[in-house]
Amino acid sequence: PNLHNAEFLRSAVKESDFPHDPLPQIVFAGKSNVGKSSVINKLLNRKNFARVSAQPGKTIHINYFTIDKAMYLVDLPGYGYARVSKAEQQRWGALMETYFAMDLLTLGIQIVDIRHKPTRDDMTMAEWFRASGKPWVIIANKLDKIKKSQLAGNIAEIRQTLLLPEEVPVIPFSAEKGFGRDEVLDLIFEHVCG
Ligand code: GDP
Numbered sequence: 001p002n003l004h005n006a007e008f009l010r011s012a013v014k015e016s017d018f019p020h021d022p023l024p025q026i027v028f029a030g031k032s033n034v035g036k037s038s039v040i041n042k043l044l045n046r047k048n049f050a051r052v053s054a055q056p057g058k059t060i061h062i063n064y065f066t067i068d069k070a071m072y073l074v075d076l077p078g079y080g081y082a083r084v085s086k087a088e089q090q091r092w093g094a095l096m097e098t099y100f101a102m103d104l105l106t107l108g109i110q111i112v113d114i115r116h117k118p119t120r121d122d123m124t125m126a127e128w129f130r131a132s133g134k135p136w137v138i139i140a141n142k143l144d145k146i147k148k149s150q151l152a153g154n155i156a157e158i159r160q161t162l163l164l165p166e167e168v169p170v171i172p173f174s175a176e177k178g179f180g181r182d183e184v185l186d187l188i189f190e191h192v193c194g
Contacts (some may be wrong), residue, residue: 001067001068001070001071001113001189001192002067002068002083003043003044003045003067003068003185004044004045004046004073004101005068005069006044006046006065006066006067006073007065007066008022008063008064008065008110008189009064009066009072010063010064010110011061011062011063011064011179012015012061012062012063012064012131012178013059013060013061013062014098015043015098015102016192018062018064018099018102018104019072020066020102020104020113022094023066023069023070023072024027024071024072024106024107024185024190024192025072025074025104025105026070026071026073026106026109026191027074027075027076027106027107027109028040028073028074028075028076028109028112029108029109029110029128029129030111030112030141031078031079031080031111031113031119031121031122032078032080032081032112032143033080033081033140034076034111034113034141034142035077035109035111035142035175036050036078037050037051038141038176039111039139039141039173040073041175042175042178042181043184043185043188044067045183050063050065050075053092059091060077060091060092060095061077061095062074062076062077062090062095062099063075063131065068069125069163070192071172071192074105076096076099077092077095078144079092079121079124079125080119080122086151093119095111100128100131100132103132105132105134106134106135106192107134107135107137107188107191108129108132108134108135108136108137109136109137109139109184109189110122110125110129110136110137110138110139110186111138111139111141112140112141112150112162113140113141113142114137114140114141114142114143114145114146114151114154114155114172114173115142115146116155117122117157117158117161118158118161118162122161123149123163125163126162126163128165130165132136135191136168137168137169137170137171137184137187138158138164138168138169138170138171139155139171139184140155140158140170140171140172140173140174141174141175143172143173143177143180144174144175144176144177144179145173151172152157152161154173155172158170169187171183171184171187178187
């Protein structure tokens with residue numbers, strides 16, 4: 001697929017909003033501010049794509065993008081924002097329940113911050129992916145913010161905290177510098193094209 005042919009499709013909040021056709025769905029998740037939009041923009045080589053295409057709204061929703069009519073890029077709502085209410089947390093959980101119950105996921109891509117130990121919310125998100133039984137990868141973003149000497153230790157901490165099975169790769173990434181882009185694109189194409 002040609003990644004440049006990316007278009008916003010719609011925001012989904014309930015079952016009937018979700019595409020149920022057989023196109024692969026590549027799902028991005030991450031804590032607010034982890035750089036999810038930046039990672040998506042870097043992968044697509046677009047500027048401000050993920051952000052401007054999505055309507056900013058108060059409701060928690062899942063944004064669907066089509067890539068060259070060959071796959072869906074699914075942008076899950078950012079989680080773990082410091083001041084969200086209990087009600088919003090419940091809406092987030094209910095939306096995850098709806099999405100994962102439909103079994104539409106092809107490949108899960110969870111973005112964490114390579115500088116820090118994953119949070120409880122990261123652990124919760126990891127549990128959704130693990131329970132789905134679908135392939136899943138971790139992007140450890142903001143690689144440009146750590147020293148080379150910290151890399152191995154930080155990756156090990158991410159693996160341990162998220163209780164990652166051996167087959168789940170952790171890919172050091174920098175949306176700022178483009179590190180890791182080719183590796184992630186290879187993985188996506190592998191899961192989309194067989
Ligand atoms: P989102 O809320 O997860 O979509 O996060 P954004 O994409 O808006 O990024 C949050 C902040 O982190 C912005 O100020 C970005 O410029 C910054 N950021 C994202 N990725 C990187 C990265 O790889 N390295 C550095 N240094 N900053 C980044």
